[in-house]
Amino acid sequence: MQARGPLMIEHRLIERMLSIIKNVLGKIESEHEVDPVFVDIAVDFIRIYADRTHHGKEEDILFRELNKKTLTSEDRQIMEELIEEHVFGRQTTKSIVEANTRYRNGDKTALTDITANLKTLTEFYPRHIEKEDKVFFPSSRIYFTDEEDQAMLAEFWEFDRKMIHEKYKTLVEGFEGR
Ligand SMILES: [Fe+2]
Numbered sequence: 001m002q003a004r005g006p007l008m009i010e011h012r013l014i015e016r017m018l019s020i021i022k023n024v025l026g027k028i029e030s031e032h033e034v035d036p037v038f039v040d041i042a043v044d045f046i047r048i049y050a051d052r053t054h055h056g057k058e059e060d061i062l063f064r065e066l067n068k069k070t071l072t073s074e075d076r077q078i079m080e081e082l083i084e085e086h087v088f089g090r091q092t093t094k095s096i097v098e099a100n101t102r103y104r105n106g107d108k109t110a111l112t113d114i115t116a117n118l119k120t121l122t123e124f125y126p127r128h129i130e131k132e133d134k135v136f137f138p139s140s141r142i143y144f145t146d147e148e149d150q151a152m153l154a155e156f157w158e159f160d161r162k163m164i165h166e167k168y169k170t171l172v173e174g175f176e177g178r
C-alpha cells in the first residue's frame with residue numbers, strides 16, 4: 001500500500017459521517033430541534049478522527065516531509081490552501097461546540113448556529129477531500145522515492161497506534177481537571 005492509502009480510506013469514513021450529518025440536518029429542518037448528544041458525538045468524530053488522527057497524519061508527517069522537498073509553486077500553494085482549510089474546519093467545529101452549549105442551556109436561537117455550521121462542514125469538506133484525493137496526493141507522490149513513501153506509511157501506522165491512548169488519557173485528565 002502507498003502512504004496515501006490510509007488517508008484515502010479515512011476520507012471514505014469521513015464522507016460517510018458527513019452524509020449522516022446531512023440526514024440529521026434534514027431532520028432538524030422539519031422538527032426544529034436537535035439532539036445535543038448527537039452534536040457531541042459528531043464533534044468528537046470531527047475532532048478526534050477527522051482532525052487529530054487524519055489531519056494529524058497529513059500535517060505532522062506528509063506535509064512535514066513535503067516541506068523538505070522543493071515543491072512547484074502550484075503544489076506549494078495547494079498545500080497552503082489545505083492547511084488553511086484544516087484551520088477553517090477547526091474554527092467551524094469550535095462554533096458548533098459553542099452553539100451546542102448555548103442550545104443545551106435553553107437558548108433555542110442557537111439551533112440556527114448549529115445547523116449553519118454543520119451545513120458549512122458538509123459543503124466544504126467534500127471539496128477538501130476531492131482536492132487531496134484527485135489533485136494533491138497524486139502530484140505530491142512524485143517527490144518521494146518508494147522507500148520514502150513506505151517510511152511515511154510506517155510512520156502513519158505508528159501515529160495511529162498512539163491515538164486511542166491519547167484520546168482516553170486526555171479524557172481522564174479532563175475529569176481530573178488538569
Ligand atoms: Fe486535509
Ligand SMILES: [Fe+2]
Binds near residue numbers: 007058129
Ligand atoms: Fe484528508
